[in-house]
Amino acid sequence: MLTFEGQKIQGVEDITAKLTSLPFDKRRHVISTIDSQPSTLTGGIVVFVSGSLQLPGExxxxxxxQMFHLVSTLEGNFFVQNDIFRLNYG
Structure with a gap:
């Protein structure tokens, strides 16, 4: 599940469609902080990121x-179980 600016989107196809529709194809990320904690799931990680985006011409x-939950697979890989993204206005 992805929550983007309050909109809840669930499923791989719907999340992919949302992310590819965003006008951020030429943006620059500046990460300020990254905090992480192990989750109660075996080998999972909860990650919280704050920073800024610089858009072309702005x-x-x-x-x-942004907060996301990484869950480990039996093969030793990770996938994003949950992702919450919010622009901070003001």
């Missing part, structure tokens, strides 16, 4: 916060 950066 003078001001857009501040954002």
């Amino acid at each position: 003078e001001h950066h857009l501040r954002y916060s």
Whole structure:
């Protein structure tokens, strides 16, 4: 599940469609902080990121916060179980 600016999107196809529709194809990320904690699931990790986005032609950066939950697979890989993204206005 992805929550993007309050909109809840579930399923691989719907999440992919949302992410590819965003006008951020030439943006620049500036990460300020990254915090992580092990989750109660075996080998899972909860990650919280804050930073800013610089969009082409825009003078001001857009501040954002993002939290996502990485879950491990039996093969030793990870997938994103949950992702919450929010622009921080003001």
